[in-house]
Amino acid sequence: MFVRLSAAIAAMSLLSSAALAQGAKPTDPQIAHIAYTAGVIDIAAAKQALTKTGNKEVKAFAEDMVRDHEAVNKQALDLVKKLKVTPEDNDTSRTLSKNAADKLAELAKLKDAEFDKAYVANEVAYHKAVDSALETTLIPNSGNAELKSLLQTGLKIFQGHEQHAEHVAAALK
Amino acid sequence: MTPRWPLSIVAALALGVMSVSAHAATIQITMENLVISPAEASAKVGDTVEWINKDIFAHTATAQNGDWDVTMPPKKTVTSVLKKAGIIEYYCRFHPNMKATLTVTP
Numbered sequence: 001m002f003v004r005l006s007a008a009i010a011a012m013s014l015l016s017s018a019a020l021a022q023g024a025k026p027t028d029p030q031i032a033h034i035a036y037t038a039g040v041i042d043i044a045a046a047k048q049a050l051t052k053t054g055n056k057e058v059k060a061f062a063e064d065m066v067r068d069h070e071a072v073n074k075q076a077l078d079l080v081k082k083l084k085v086t087p088e089d090n091d092t093s094r095t096l097s098k099n100a101a102d103k104l105a106e107l108a109k110l111k112d113a114e115f116d117k118a119y120v121a122n123e124v125a126y127h128k129a130v131d132s133a134l135e136t137t138l139i140p141n142s143g144n145a146e147l148k149s150l151l152q153t154g155l156k157i158f159q160g161h162e163q164h165a166e167h168v169a170a171a172l173k
Numbered sequence: 174m175t176p177r178w179p180l181s182i183v184a185a186l187a188l189g190v191m192s193v194s195a196h197a198a199t200i201q202i203t204m205e206n207l208v209i210s211p212a213e214a215s216a217k218v219g220d221t222v223e224w225i226n227k228d229i230f231a232h233t234a235t236a237q238n239g240d241w242d243v244t245m246p247p248k249k250t251v252t253s254v255l256k257k258a259g260i261i262e263y264y265c266r267f268h269p270n271m272k273a274t275l276t277v278t279p
Contacts, residue, residue, distance in 0.1 A: 064267050071229045071247060156207055157230065160270050167269075 033087035039069040041100040127162035209273040
């Protein structure tokens with residue numbers, strides 16, 4: 001549990017330090033890429049959960065994650081198309097993807113209640129990290145008003161996910 | 174607490190003077206930016222609710238007491254007819270922070 005949490009915190013600090021390390025604030029094409037990547041990661045995690053869980057609440061939560069994150073990402077794709085912006089890969093996106101791949105592999109080894117607990121605990125930590133990155137880095141640095149507004153909608157819905165994940169985590173104890 | 178009457182109800186009451194009172198009304202409840210408004214609405218049995226979802230997310234209006242469960246796809250409006258009286262607390266099953274009350278009188 002603590003290992004997972006610290007991994008998430010490491011991911012969270014990487015999220016901001018990677019951007020800072022470039023000596024510049026993330027640009028809109030980078031922000032779009034990071035936000036989209038963060039959504040893809042959570043959808044992949046949810047799809048893994050749907051193949052592994054037998055728990056009704058975990059299943060409903062994972063279905064919510066797929067539905068909402070796909071909705072946000074579809075909107076994000078429509079927006080970048082409209083703005084003629086090409087999302088730009090960057091260190092933060094790469095770090096997020098690498099960490100997520102490791103986490104998927106780690107969770108793949110777990111079963112039943114053990115999997116459920118680990119998945120939901122990671123969802124709590126992951127949404128905390130993403131919400132914090134949105135609040136402190138991505139939203140303040142986004143230049144385009146429509147991108148900012150979409151990120152704000154994202155933040156609002158992901159805060160709900162964080163609470164939902166905490167609720168499910170408490171029920172699993 | 175002052176009851177907040179949707180315009181349609183006020184109109185229905187006003188019209189009731191002229192027409193037979195049993196005319197069903199339509200009330201609108203909107204889900205936008207993960208908020209249900211109005212948070213407190215009133216209607217009568219037989220009235221229609223127009224559930225307007227302005228979000229990019231799917232929502233539901235799910236009665237806590239199990240009376241009804243309406244699903245609204247993103248950016249769609251769905252209607253349902255109120256069949257039972259009661260003070261109905263309802264929420265969105267997908268986003269449980271979204272809560273509101275609908276008072277249905279006989």
